Amino acid sequence: MKDSFRIGRLLGIEITANWSLLVTVALIAWSLAAAILPANSPDQPAWAYWAVALAVTPAFFASLLAHEFGHSLVARRLGVEVKTITLWLFGGVSKLERESSSGRDELRIAVVGPAVSIALGAAAGALAVGASALGAPDLVLDGLAWLAAMNVMLGLFNLLPAFPLDGGRVLRAALWMRNDDHVKATEQAAAVSRMLSTVLIAFGLLEFLSTGTLGGLWLAFIGWFVLQASRAEAEVVAEQELLAGIRVAAIMSSPVLTAPAGVPVEEFVERYVLGNRATAYPVVDEDGRPIGLVTLDQVRDVPPRDRGQVAIGSVAVPIDRVVCAEPAEPVVDLLPRLLASGGTRALVLDGDELVGILTATDLNRALLVGAITHAEPTIR
Numbered sequence: 001m002k003d004s005f006r007i008g009r010l011l012g013i014e015i016t017a018n019w020s021l022l023v024t025v026a027l028i029a030w031s032l033a034a035a036i037l038p039a040n041s042p043d044q045p046a047w048a049y050w051a052v053a054l055a056v057t058p059a060f061f062a063s064l065l066a067h068e069f070g071h072s073l074v075a076r077r078l079g080v081e082v083k084t085i086t087l088w089l090f091g092g093v094s095k096l097e098r099e100s101s102s103g104r105d106e107l108r109i110a111v112v113g114p115a116v117s118i119a120l121g122a123a124a125g126a127l128a129v130g131a132s133a134l135g136a137p138d139l140v141l142d143g144l145a146w147l148a149a150m151n152v153m154l155g156l157f158n159l160l161p162a163f164p165l166d167g168g169r170v171l172r173a174a175l176w177m178r179n180d181d182h183v184k185a186t187e188q189a190a191a192v193s194r195m196l197s198t199v200l201i202a203f204g205l206l207e208f209l210s211t212g213t214l215g216g217l218w219l220a221f222i223g224w225f226v227l228q229a230s231r232a233e234a235e236v237v238a239e240q241e242l243l244a245g246i247r248v249a250a251i252m253s254s255p256v257l258t259a260p261a262g263v264p265v266e267e268f269v270e271r272y273v274l275g276n277r278a279t280a281y282p283v284v285d286e287d288g289r290p291i292g293l294v295t296l297d298q299v300r301d302v303p304p305r306d307r308g309q310v311a312i313g314s315v316a317v318p319i320d321r322v323v324c325a326e327p328a329e330p331v332v333d334l335l336p337r338l339l340a341s342g343g344t345r346a347l348v349l350d351g352d353e354l355v356g357i358l359t360a361t362d363l364n365r366a367l368l369v370g371a372i373t374h375a376e377p378t379i380r
């Protein structure tokens with residue numbers, strides 16, 4: 001992940017930021033100090049504008065983070081683990097380990113973010129009213145009022161029923177709860193997203209053309225972004241539909257060629273790599289139980305002079321960091337785990353016993369077969 005940098009860790013969740021965030025931070029601080037604050041309270045020294053801007057900007061990003069923590073903590077309470085929160089140009093993204101298992105859970109996770117934003121907006125507003133009663137300077141009140149308005153707007157904007165905004169998920173969750181069909185609910189929500197984003201783009205361009213203000217272009221840009229995201233979501237759903245009802249056992253590669261953990265890398269290369277087409281091999285202990293997975297990339301990284309001594313087991317990725325699946329598990333349930341891990345392979349285990357491996361090649365083949373058979377109207 002070279003496009004992001006790490007900020008820290010809070011409540012067991014890694015917080016990272018995309019470099020695009022720095023653009024937003026600079027833009028917000030600058031527009032506050034140079035435009036918004038001077039327009040509301042003119043004739044103040046420049047340092048005073050900057051002092052308030054530099055206090056309000058981090059507070060705004062802290063509220064973005066609070067919005068994401070809202071999603072993450074509720075998700076965790078509902079049994080969905082969250083590893084990272086990434087801040088970027090448009091706000092934050094919580095990376096959930098898997099999709100919610102019910103519409104009700106998804107609804108809770110989605111709705112809490114905007115609720116946190118709106119509550120923070122109300123709190124900042126109340127703080128402004130209190131500070132005003134205590135006779136605080138106008139600039140401080142302006143800063144608090146801006147923070148209040150931004151949080152309320154953020155909460156409301158996120159409730160727009162379009163992917164990838166929270167509102168898109170709320171809509172999907174509601175449809176899911178009504179019809180008990182996750183795929184269909186996503187399709188319908190993606191259709192609403194496309195409609196809404198088209199309206200945003202048209203409205204934004206119209207505003208830009210008639211008033212010449214940049215606000216219109218910004219709106220059109222957001223519309224375009226929403227359109228891309230809803231397309232991506234619809235694509236994932238199309239894949240899910242092609243794979244619907246297919247279990248891991250039906251498309252996995254089996255039997256699997258396994259390597260004993262104690263075999264030196266050199267021998268492994270001669271005995272396995274040279275004569276086979278696989279690019280990854282499960283590594284097993286003396287009892288034949290899988291303890292890890294070794295890929296050709298990892299083998300390549302062992303210097304040739306060490307290959308006689310290093311055992312293949314010490315090069316392999318340990319089993320607890322390998323994505324595992326059960327033979328009877330639906331493939332669509334495995335996909336999010338595979339995507340979240342960034343890997344392209346899953347070991348298929350029946351209890352302790354290794355029964356197969358599922359690779360990107362197997363998945364692609366299943367998708368193609370699905371596309372071919374779905375084109376035949378008699379099958380479905």
Ligand SMILES: [Zn+2]
Nearest residue numbers: 113114158166
């Ligand atoms: Zn959110």
